[in-house]
Amino acid sequence: MHREHDDPRTLRRSGGDSATPVPADLAASPFRVDRDRVASSPFFARLGGVTQVVSSAGSGLLVHNRLTHSLKVAQAARAIAERLGSRPELVGVLDKLGGCDPDVVEAASLAHDLGHPPFGHLGEQVLDRLARHRFGLSDGFEGNAQSFRIVTTTDVRGPAALGLDLTVAVRAAMLKYPWTRLSYPQPHPRELAAPPRGAAEPPDAPGTGSAKFSAYVTELDDLTQAREFYAGRLEPWQQTVEASVMDTADDIAYAIHDLEDFHRVGVLQHATVSAELNTWLDHAIELASLSAVDLAAQARRPGRSLEALRRRLHAKDSWAVDDDAFAQAVAKVRAELVDGLLSVPFDGSVEAEQAVAAFSARWTRRLVDSVGVVEEPTTRSGHVVLAVRQWHEVQVLKFVHRRFVLLRPDLALHQRGQARLLTALVEALEQWVTDRHEADRLPRRLHDLVELAGAEYASLARTDPAALVGATGETPSGPDAVQGLARGRAVVDFIASLTDNQAAALLDALSGRTGQLWTDAFVL
Known part of the structure; x- marks a missing residue:
């Protein structure tokens, strides 16, 4: 009889027996244990204070933050996994590709945004620039890689106080981009003729490595162990089926819920769309x-x-784009979004709330129901895909969000202020970390992160110094240079674990702009 602890997908980094949970775990299933560990993590709780696009303050019943977004991704991902698993014709295919367990995709979905820093994607860009250019960290900062670092390394709520000790399957399902920025696997996916989504280098930053990636060099052992089971089933750069489900659910949630938010706060205007x-x-x-x-x-x-979008899709995703389907998608979005949801301004009434809820539910079901499995996908796609018509609809929905929200000058004004705040906070914390007279009064969490990163980078300097080559192209030499990398990574880890309000309050205190000695915004 098959036993769970015989299943290589349930193996943990610690080598512990997944069939015998530690006393703190309530669930019997190892994948449910993982889901519970993520949901109980303080890194998960903090997502309630991290911006999705704009702050939820003063915007009525709900504007999504990273926590509510993660919950909705998990909801959609579990529904997709259950639908795929209920189709008899897919059972053999899913098993051949490595499995598709609803508990795995739910756990990975809850964990996928743990690493998002204060102020969302804007914070991600600022920290990446500072990590590479100020601290010389070769792999900079990336939200997906930071999420993986949290569950494998910096979260202390797991049984061994080193990450959450999750199973192979859940860690692999978190790897939306299963490569490091520059070096793994070889050949690196950015060198493919048609690189996977996210693997290509940013056109304005040649030589910096992939734009998106899911692990830093410090977590390479965790990445390779998580992927070992899938060798021979998937290409090294391919998502697992469960990662592909999570990725698709993330796209669905993003396409729908950000439009809800900006209709609710009056930003998405009927006339312009x-x-x-x-x-x-x-x-x-x-x-x-x-x-x-x-x-x-x-x-x-x-x-x-919109015409520029159509041409961009032809250039990037010629395997999927179809002009008739694109035109049908534009007409569908016009009927549902323009002539439907946006035709009546949101006023906070019961009717307005019900209209938003109906729009969200109808679109979520439509997209979730359209998901299928492709046994041999293009390099630009995972194994789990939306049907052709719905894929085009998601592109148009995401276009509306980008064109009429993200490109607004008032949002840019707000985000430039956030970028300055994060830059000043990095500088202030770096000065504190390097002040030998204040070493005894450094925040304990930051002190522990410096020690952790110090051990990691000292080990890499001995075993794989090429992994530490920074933006200058030089390999750090000597203990001072290696310790400098460790301090930089620790400062970035520390800031990435703050909420928006904590980041602002901490900078106020470090800048002498507040007379308040104690604050509930952060704990030192």
């Missing part, structure tokens, strides 16, 4: 005939941005 979609639908042939130069010159006129 309507003009963009209707102009493209009425003049699609004419817009398709414009040269690239003319299209760019007319970028601010309605319909042009």
Whole structure:
């Protein structure tokens, strides 16, 4: 009879027997244990204070933060996994590819955003720049890699006070981009003719490695152990099926819930969205005939941005894009979003709340129900995919969010202030960490992180010094240089574990802008 502890997917980093949970665990299933460990983590709780796109303060019943986003991703991911598992024709395929367990995808979905720093993606970009250029850390900062570092290394609530000691399957399912920035695996996926999503280098930063990746060099052992079971089943750069489910659910949640939020706070305006979609639908042939130069010159006129999206999809995802499906998707979004949800301004009434809820539920079910499995996908796709029509609809929904929310000057103004705040906080904490006269009064958490990173980088300097080559192309030499890397990683780890309010309050205190000696915004 098959026993759970014979299943290699249930192995933990510690080598412990997953079939015999430690006393603190309540569940019997190892994957449910993982789900509970993530949900009980203080890193998970802090997501309630981390921005998704804008702060939820003063915006009515709900604007999504990273916590509510993670819960909705987990909800959609579990539903997808259960639907796929109930289809008899997929049972053999899923088993051949390594499995698709609803508990695994739920645990990975809850954990996927643990590493998001204060102020969301803006914070991610700022910390990456500072990590690489100020501290010389070769793999900088990346939210997915930080999530993996938390569950394997910096979270202390696990049985051994070193990460959460999750199973192979759940750790592998967290690896949306199963490679490091520069060096693993070899050949590196950024060198493929058609690199997987996220693996290519940013066009404005050649030589820096992949734009997205799911593990730092310090967690390479955890990545390779988590992926060992899938060798021979998947290419080294391919997501597991469970990671692909999580990734798809993340796309669904992002496409729908951010639109809800900005309708709720009055940012997403009916007239401008309507003009963009209707102009493209009425003049699609004419817009398709414009040269690239003319299209760019007319970028601010309605319909042009949507035409630019259609061309970008052809350039990047020619395997999936279809002009008829694209046109149908634009018409569908116009009918449901423009003529439906946005046609009546949100006023906080019962009717308005029900309209938002109905829009969200209808779209979530439509997209979740359309998910299928491809046994041999293109390098640009995982094994779990949306149907052609729904894939195009998600691209159009995400376009509306980007075009009419993310590119707004007032949001940019707000985010530039957040970027300055994080930059100043990094500088202030670096000064504190390097002040030998204040070494005894360093926050204990930051002190512990410096010690942890010091051991990691000293080990890498002995065993794999090439992994420490920074933005200058030079290998750090000597204990001072290695300790400098450790201090930089510790400062980044510390700041990435703060909420938005904690980051602001900590900088106020470090800048002498507050007379309050004790604050509940942070604990030192």
